[in-house]
Amino acid sequence: MTYPLNPLVYSKEVEVEPIRAGFGRGLKIAGEHNENVVALCADLTESTQMHLFKEAFPKRFIEIGIAEQNLVTVASGLARAGKIPFTSSYAAFSPGRNWEQIRTTATLNNQPVKVVGSHAGVSVGPDGATHQMLEDIAIMRVLPNMVVIAPGDSLEAEKATLALAENGKPSYLRLAREKTPIFSTKESPFEIGKAYVLKEGEDVTLLGTGTMTYHLLNAAKLLEEKGVNAEVVHVPTIKPLDEKTILASARKTGRVVTAEEAQAAGGFGSAVTEFLSTVLPMPVKRIGIEDRFGESGAPNELMEYFGLTGEKLVPQIEAFIEEMPRYHQA
Amino acid sequence: MGKLTVTQLKQKANDIRRDIITMLEAAGSGHSAGPLGLADIFAALYFDVMNIRPEEPEWADRDVFFLSNGHCVPVQYATMAEAGYFDKEELKTLRKFGSRLQGHPEREKLPGLENTSGPLGSGLSQASGYAYSLQYLDENPHRFVYVIMGDGELDEGNIWEAAMFAGKNKLSQLIAFVDRNNIQIDGTTEDVMPLEDLKGKWESFGWHVLEIDGHNIESIIDATSQARAITNRPTVIIAHTIPGKGVDFMEYNYKWHGIPPNAEQAKEALEDLRTLGGKITHEGAGV
Numbered sequence: 023m024t025y026p027l028n029p030l031v032y033s034k035e036v037e038v039e040p041i042r043a044g045f046g047r048g049l050k051i052a053g054e055h056n057e058n059v060v061a062l063c064a065d066l067t068e069s070t071q072m073h074l075f076k077e078a079f080p081k082r083f084i085e086i087g088i089a090e091q092n093l094v095t096v097a098s099g100l101a102r103a104g105k106i107p108f109t110s111s112y113a114a115f116s117p118g119r120n121w122e123q124i125r126t127t128a129t130l131n132n133q134p135v136k137v138v139g140s141h142a143g144v145s146v147g148p149d150g151a152t153h154q155m156l157e158d159i160a161i162m163r164v165l166p167n168m169v170v171i172a173p174g175d176s177l178e179a180e181k182a183t184l185a186l187a188e189n190g191k192p193s194y195l196r197l198a199r200e201k202t203p204i205f206s207t208k209e210s211p212f213e214i215g216k217a218y219v220l221k222e223g224e225d226v227t228l229l230g231t232g233t234m235t236y237h238l239l240n241a242a243k244l245l246e247e248k249g250v251n252a253e254v255v256h257v258p259t260i261k262p263l264d265e266k267t268i269l270a271s272a273r274k275t276g277r278v279v280t281a282e283e284a285q286a287a288g289g290f291g292s293a294v295t296e297f298l299s300t301v302l303p304m305p306v307k308r309i310g311i312e313d314r315f316g317e318s319g320a321p322n323e324l325m326e327y328f329g330l331t332g333e334k335l336v337p338q339i340e341a342f343i344e345e346m347p348r349y350h351q352a
Numbered sequence: 353m354g355k356l357t358v359t360q361l362k363q364k365a366n367d368i369r370r371d372i373i374t375m376l377e378a379a380g381s382g383h384s385a386g387p388l389g390l391a392d393i394f395a396a397l398y399f400d401v402m403n404i405r406p407e408e409p410e411w412a413d414r415d416v417f418f419l420s421n422g423h424c425v426p427v428q429y430a431t432m433a434e435a436g437y438f439d440k441e442e443l444k445t446l447r448k449f450g451s452r453l454q455g456h457p458e459r460e461k462l463p464g465l466e467n468t469s470g471p472l473g474s475g476l477s478q479a480s481g482y483a484y485s486l487q488y489l490d491e492n493p494h495r496f497v498y499v500i501m502g503d504g505e506l507d508e509g510n511i512w513e514a515a516m517f518a519g520k521n522k523l524s525q526l527i528a529f530v531d532r533n534n535i536q537i538d539g540t541t542e543d544v545m546p547l548e549d550l551k552g553k554w555e556s557f558g559w560h561v562l563e564i565d566g567h568n569i570e571s572i573i574d575a576t577s578q579a580r581a582i583t584n585r586p587t588v589i590i591a592h593t594i595p596g597k598g599v600d601f602m603e604y605n606y607k608w609h610g611i612p613p614n615a616e617q618a619k620e621a622l623e624d625l626r627t628l629g630g631k632i633t634h635e636g637a638g639v
Contacts, residue, residue, distance in 0.1 A: 060489065081488065092513035095474045099418075099481020102466055105489065107481075122471055123510065127478060131459050131468035 023211070025218045025256075031205045031236075032243050038201040041233070042140045044176030045197055046071025048183025049108055053079050059187050060100060062086050062109045064093045070110035070140045070197075090116040094123045094135055101133035106187055113139025113155035113196060121161055128192040129167040135192050137162075141199040142172075143233060143283035144311065144328055147321040154316035159231075160288030162194040163261045169193040169214060170261040172232030172282070172290070175204045178258060181212035189214055196232055198283070200321045203236045217264035219271065223253035226277040226343055229268065231257045231290045234281040234309075237325075240332025241339060248336075250343065260290050265297055272302055276348035279307040279339055283330060286310030304349035307342040309335065356399050361569045364434060365395035369598045370625050371430035371443055377618035379447040382455065385595035385608040386502065387427035389533050389566070393591060394431040396572040397498060406436040409464040415495055416466050416482055420475020421502035421531070422456035423610070428465075429453050437464040473508025475499050476528060480518045483526035483586070493525065496580060500529045504536030507545045512557070518586040519558025526586040527579040528559075531566065533595040535606035554588045566591030599624050 030036040053059045053075050060082045061075045067085070076083040084100075086093045090111055097107035109116065117124050117137055128135035142155045163170045169191050173179040179197060186193045211218065220235070221242055230238040235256040242252040255271050257264065272278050278298065280291035291308030298304060311328055325331050329338060356364065368391045376382045398404070402415040419428055426446065433440040438452075445451035452462045456470030467478050479499035486492050505511065518526055530550070538544050547553070554561045560582045564571040572591070579587035595609070596602025599621040602613075613621050 084484065086517065087513075089513035089516070091474070091510040092477050092517055095477030095510065095514070096481035096484070096517060098467070098474075099478035099483075100485050100489075101481075102416075102478065103482045103485035103490070105485055123474055123477075126468060126471050127474050 025211070025220050026207045026209050027220060028205050028207055031203070031239060036203045038203050039176040040199060041173055041176050041179045041202050042071045042197040042199065044173065044179030045138060045183050045195065046074045048180035050074045050078050051180070052184050052187035053082065055184070056106065056187060058104060059106045059108065060084065062093055062097055062107055064088055064090050064111040064116065066111055066140070070138065072110050090120045091123050094120050094137060095127050097135045098127035098131060098133050101135055106134055106136070108136040108138055110138040110140060112153060113142040113158045114153050117158055117162055117194065118155055124192070125165055129165045132167050133192060134190050136186050136195065137193070138195045138197065140197040142196045143198055144316040144324045144330075145198055145200045145233060145283060145321040147200065147324060148318050150318040151315035156285045156311050156316065157288070158194070158196060159260055159282065159284045159290055160292070163289070163293060167192055168261060169259070170196070171214065171259050172196040173258050174230070174232060174235040174256055175202055175206055177204055177206050177208060177210065178212050182258065185212065185214050198233050202233050205236050205239060212258065215259050215262045215264055217255050217257040217259070217267040219253065219267065220256050221252070221254040223251040224275055225251045226253070226279060226339065227271040227275045228252050228254045228339070229257050229278060229280045229294055230254065231260055231282050233283050234330065237330060237332050237335060238281055241335035244332060244336045245339065248340070250340070252339070257290065260293055263293055263297055268294060268297065269301060272298060272304065276304065277343060277346060278304065279309060279342060281309040281330070281335065284310050286312055302349070305346040307338070309338060358569050361395050361399055364399055365391040365569070366598070366625055368395055368427060368430045368434055370622055371433065371440065372426050373599070373613060373618050373621045373625065375426055375430065375443040375446045376612035377615060378444045379612060382426060382447060382612045383423045383610050384612055385535065385602055385605070386421065386424040386531065386533065388599060388602065389593035389595045389597045390424055390427045390500065390531055391597065392567045392569055393500065393529060393531075393572055394427050396569050398431045398435045400573055401576045402498065406432070406464070409437060413495065416497050418467050418475045418479040418482070418497070418499040419457055419469055420499055421472060421505050422469035424500070424502065424531070425457040428457065432464050438462070472502070472505035473510035476501060476511050476514035477517070479526055479528070480514050480523055483518070483523040484521060486525050487523060488521070496525050496527055498527050498529070500531060503530055503532045503534065503541050503547060504544070506530065506547055515554065515557040515559065522558070522584055523586045524583045527576060528586065528588040530588060530590045531593055532590050533593045535595050535609060537606075537609055539606060550590060558585060560585045560587040561590065562587065563590045563592070566593035567597060
C-alpha cells in the first residue's frame with residue numbers, strides 16, 4: 023500500500039501544528055473509549071495539552087505538582103489498580119529526572135505506565151539546553167519491556183496515543199513543542215512497531231523518526247533535483263523496531279542514513295545500526311546532535327544550525343554517498 | 353482463614369523469625385536486622401488485619417500490601433509462606449538462580465506481591481496511586497492499602513512527594529507504617545540524616561500519626577483499626593522496632609543490616625528464638 027502523504031507536504035502552504043496537540047486530542051478520545059484511562063500531570067497541564075482531557079474528565083485527571091518521581095510512581099500504583107495512566111511533563115524532567123522510578127516501578131514491575139515527554143529536541147528553542155531533551159530516546163530504549171514512539175506529526179501523535187492506551191505495556195511517547203509540518207493524512211496508517219515507506223528510491227535509504235521525517239522528505243526532494251533518488255522511511259516506533267521494513271530498504275539501496283532530533287549517540291540511529299550490524303553490516307550515517315548540548319535560539323535557527331533541516335541535510339547525505347561505496351550483497 | 357488469638361499471632365511472628373534465619377543462612381546473603389524487626393507487624397497484617405485470600409492472590413476485594421523497602425522482603429516471603437501463598441520448602445530458594453523469591457521483590461515472579469521494589473523511596477507513591485484509585489476512581493470504601501517503609505528510606509525525596517500527594521488528597525484508605533528502628537547502613541538515622549521531629553513532619557503533611565511499639569501485637573492491631581476509622585486523612589503508624597528483634601546478638605546492631613547469619617550464627621539465632629522468653633514454642637515450625 024502506498025502511504026498517503028499530505029498533498030501539500032512539499033509546499034510552503036503545508037499545515038503545521040505542534041505534535042503535542044495531537045497527543046492532547048488523542049488522550050481525550052482514548053478517555054472516551056476507555057474509562058480506565060487516567061491522566062497525571064506535573065504542573066504543565068496546558069503545555070503538555072492534557073487540559074483537553076482534564077476538562078472532559080475532571081475526575082480522572084490527577085494533578086501531581088512539580089514532582090516527577092511521584093508522577094510515575096503514583097501512576098505505577100494506579101496501573102496496579104487496573105488503570106491506564108498517562109503521565110506528562112517535559113521530557114527533560116520525565117524521563118529526565120525519574121528514570122530509576124520508571125525502570126523499577128514501570129518496566130521491571132511491567133505496568134502499563136505511559137510516560138509522555140513533551141518539548142523534546144532542540145526545536146524547544148529559546149528555553150535553552152536545560153529544557154532541550156536530547157538523551158531521552160537513548161535512556162528509554164534500553165529499558166526492557168519499554169515501547170518507544172516518536173510520532174512524526176500531530177495526526178500521527180493522535181493515533182499513537184490511542185494505540186498506547188490499548189497496548190498494555192509501559193511506553194514512552196516523545197513529543198515536540200513547536201508547530202511541526204503535517205506530512206501524513208487522517209487516512210495514513212499507524213501501528214506500533216511499524217515503519218512506513220513514504221517515498222520509494224534506489225540510491226540511499228533515509229530513515230527518520232519524530233520531527234526529522236518531514237525534513238528528510240524535503241531533503242529527498244532536493245536530492246531528486248540533483249539526480250539522487252532517495253527512499254524515505256518513517257520510523258515512528260523506535261522500539262520495537264520494524265526490522266523487516268528497514269532491512270528490505272537497506273538491502274535495496276545499500277546505503278542508510280538515520281536522522282533524529284536527539285543525540286546521535288545511543289538513540290534511534292544507534293538502534294538501527296545495532297540491528298543492521300548483525301544482519302547486513304554496512305556503513306550507516308547517523309544524523310543528530312553530535313555529543314553536545316543545545317542552546318537558546320529560535321527553533322528554525324537552531325534546526326538549521328544543527329544541520330537538521332532539509333537544505334542542511336542534503337550536503338551531509340551527499341557527502342556520505344560520495345565517501346561510502348554502496349553496500350553490495352555477497 | 354479464622355482469626356488467630358494474640359498468643360497465636362505472637363507464635364506466628366516467632367515462626368516467621370525462624371523462617372527468616374533459616375532462609376537467610378541458606379541464601380548466604382541478604383538482610384537480617386530489618387526483616388526480624390518487622391516480623392510482628394507482618395504477622396499482625398497477614399494473619400489478622402488484612403482482608404486477603406492467600407489461595408486467591410488476585411481476589412478482587414482484597415486489601416493490598418506494598419513493601420517499599422524491598423530489602424526487607426525475607427519477612428514478607430516467610431509470612432506469605434506461613435499464610436499459604438506458597439510452600440515453605442520454597443523459602444530455601446531465596447536469592448538462588450531460577451527462584452521466584454528474588455533478592456528484592458519482583459511482582460511478576462510471585463503471585464501475591466503487589467509491587468516491585470528495592471530502590472528506596474517509591475513504595476509510598478505506588479500505594480498512594482492504588483489508594484487514590486479506590487477512593488476517587490472506583491469509589492470503593494471497603495478496601496485498604498497498607499505500605500511499609502523503612503525509616504532510613506525517609507531520606508528519599510520521593511517519599512515526601514508522596515506524603516504531600518496523599519495529604520492533599522486525604523487518602524483515608526491508605527495506611528502506612530514507618531519501621532522506626534533507627535538504623536541504616538552507615539549508622540544510626542539521627543547520625544546519617546536526622547529524621548526527628550518525625551511525628552511533626554508527617555502531621556505537617558496532613559497525616560494522622562500514631563506511634564506504637566512495633567513488637568506489641570495488640571498495639572499494631574489497634575493502630576490499624578484506628579487508622580481505618582479515620583476518614584479524612586491518611587494514617588502513618590510510626591512503629592518503634594528493634595532491629596534484629598528476637599536474636600540477642602543481632603539486636604540493636606546496625607552491622608546486621610545487610611548480612612546473613614552463617615551456619616553457626618544461624619544455630620545460635622534459632623536457639624534464641626526457640627527459647628524466647630524462657631518458654632518453648634512448638635518445635636519443627638521452621639523450615
